[in-house]
Amino acid sequence: MEIVVLNGSPKGDVSVTMQYIAYIRKKFPDQTYTILNVAADIKKIERDTATWNKMLETIRSADLVLWAFPLYYLVVSSQYKRFIELIFERKAQDAFAGTYSASLSTSIHFFDQTAHAYIQAISDDLGMKYLGFYSAEMRDLLKEEERQRLEKFTSLLISAVREKIAVQQENAPLVWPVLAYVPGTQQKTTRTSTKKVVMLTDSDGSSPNLSAMTDRLFRNFAGSVEIINLHDLKVKGGCLGCCQCGYDNTCVYTDDYIDFYKNKLMPADIIIMAGSVHDRYLSSTWKQFFDRSFFKGHVPGLKGKQIGFVIAGPFHQIPNLREALAAWADNGGCYAQFVTDEVSGSQELDALLDTLAARLVECAEKGYIPPHTFYAVGGHKIFRDNIYAGMRLPFQADYRYFREHGMFDFPQADLKTRCFNAILIPLTKIPGFRKKVFADIKHHMIRPFESVLRNA
Ligand SMILES: Cc1cc2nc3c(=O)[nH]c(=O)nc-3n(C[C@H](O)[C@H](O)[C@H](O)COP(=O)(O)O)c2cc1C
Structure with a gap:
């Protein structure tokens, strides 16, 4: 059996994957x-072209x-x-169509899960027969149990291909919005007071709706507003995954990116991110950002x-993309709001952009x-645990930040709760005490709020 591995690591062979x-x-x-x-x-x-053709x-x-x-x-x-x-872009889907993938x-x-949902959707779009995914924690291979799991997964893949099993596609083809957006002449103006607005776009002129939406929004802000096209920045390439930044946040690249990030984005209060759907995500230019x-x-x-987020294209048909962007914002301590051109008319879009x-x-x-959701609450615990231990050496700058900002908030540090539990849990072994506590548990749960409400 011929297995072709498409290696997605910028590190090439020297890759954990x-x-x-x-x-x-x-x-x-x-x-x-x-x-x-x-x-x-x-x-x-x-x-x-020769490399491309050989690869295909x-x-x-x-x-x-x-x-x-x-x-x-x-x-x-x-x-x-x-x-x-x-x-x-090069219409090479036929090289993939009909082949099994995983x-x-x-x-x-x-x-x-969002990464694999993306690849599954791409496989579906390419007409491939997607067999499923294997998501390893990067150090799993060091554990015997996980090695066995990987072997089972691989043998299942091999037997699936050999037996030519039937596979159901899960992603319907995307249907692009039909609206040709023509902004109205009535323009609302929102004073930005002291707030700084930076608008980022990757518009290359191929999406008239994206340009029109960005333009409408730009004219909406009266005050400090700047528009930056990501194509105008001299960015030498994507992240190399070298992790040399981990010590003190110094990137190996010397190009426009760091300066732009520090001097344009960090001082901003409002950042508009405008882009169009490319396959099942935004463009690779946005991904590079x-x-x-x-x-x-x-x-x-x-x-x-x-x-x-101002997005042209079938965004609402890709809940996975919305999830990835919303989770990115939530984890970064930001508030993300979205407007797309999936509306019935230009006036409606005018109103949505003005409102935004x-x-x-x-x-x-x-x-x-907004309060964090599961995205950031869960994310925090993953990062906290890794930066405290396994990732501490390469990510020393993170470690310093987490320590200085009290982010190593392990439960065992909560002494009050630990003392409370140490006394109360043994007492609940006494049937009479337990009965009383559990009978009244609803009231126990709301009791801590009493003083807050009394003093509100
Ligand atoms: C730029 C960058 C972004 C990353 N984003 C994520 C992420 O979103 N979720 C995650 O679990 N790990 C993330 N990682 C960790 C890598 O996925 C992980 O270290 C991986 O094992 C590296 O594999 P490789 O050596 O094959 O490139 C990220 C690493 C880098 C360098």
């Missing part, structure tokens, strides 16, 4: 494997295509994303900002950030 592939190769030596370093070689793949031939000969990648910002790396874009990732399990912010490690560099401008300013003035 590729260690899992190496393990699979050792345990299943009867299969043939070809590894294509599509993320690491993306510039060559874009430039050199390899993919065409595959019985199984394995998307193997590290998680990058809740999805895949911008380089991998670019590779996926090229498939559609995905394998390594990560710290922070939004691994997110990935490169990794020089801040796991420190929320844009904490407290109001984020307005007004709401962003009002929220910025009030300093309103």
Whole structure:
């Protein structure tokens, strides 16, 4: 069986994910494997037609295509994303259609499900037969139990391909909104008072709706507002995953990105992010923007900002994309609001964009950030535990930040609750006491609020 591995790590062979592939190769030596370093070689793949064509031939000969990648910002790396874009741009879907596929990732399990849902949708769009995913915690291979699990997964993949099992597609093809947006002449103006607005777009002129929406919004803000096209920044490439920034947040790249992030984004109160749907995400240019912010490690560099996502395309048909963006914002301590061109008419879109401008300013003035949801509450615990222990050496800047900001909030530090439990839990072994406590548990739960309500 021919297994073609599409390596999504910008680190090429020197990749954690590729260690899992190496393990699979050792345990299943009867299969043939070809590894294509599509993320690491993306510039060559874009430039050199011969490389591209040779790669497609390899993919065409595959019985199984394995998307193997590290998680990058809740999805895949911008380089991998670019590779996926090229498939559609160059109309190379036929090289993939009809072939079985599966995905394998390594990560710290922070939004691994959104990454695999993305790859599954891409597989569906390419007409592939997607068999499922394997999401390894990056150090899983060190554990015997996990190695066995990986072997079981691989043998299931091999038997599925051999037996040509039936596979159901889960993602319907995307249908683009039909609206050709023409903004009205009546323009609302929202005073930004002292609030700074920065609008980012990756518009390349190919989406008239995106340009019109951005323009309408721009004219809405009266005050400090600047519009920056991501294509105008000199950014040399996507995050390399080298983690050299982990010590003191210094990136190995010397280009416009860090300066732009520190001097344009960090001082802003409101950031508009305008882009159009490209396959099942935004563009790889946008992905590069997110990935490169990794020089801040796991420190929320844009904490407290109001984020307005302005999106052209079938955004509401991709709940996974909404989840990835909302979770990114929540984890960063931001408030994200969304407007898309999936509406019935231009007037409706005018009203939505005008409202978005007004709401962003009002929220910025009030300093309103919603309470964290599961996205950030869960995310915090994952990062906290990793930075405290396993990731402490490479991410020392994170460690310092977490310590200084009291973010190592392990439950065992809560002495009051521990003392309370140490006394009360043994007492509940006494049937009479237990009966009394549990009979009245509803009141126990609301008792701590009494003084707050009394004094409110
Ligand atoms: C830019 C960047 C973004 C990352 N984003 C995530 C993420 O969203 N979720 C996660 O669990 N791990 C994330 N990671 C951790 C990597 O997925 C993990 O270290 C992976 O094992 C690296 O694999 P590789 O060596 O094959 O590239 C990120 C790492 C980098 C460098």
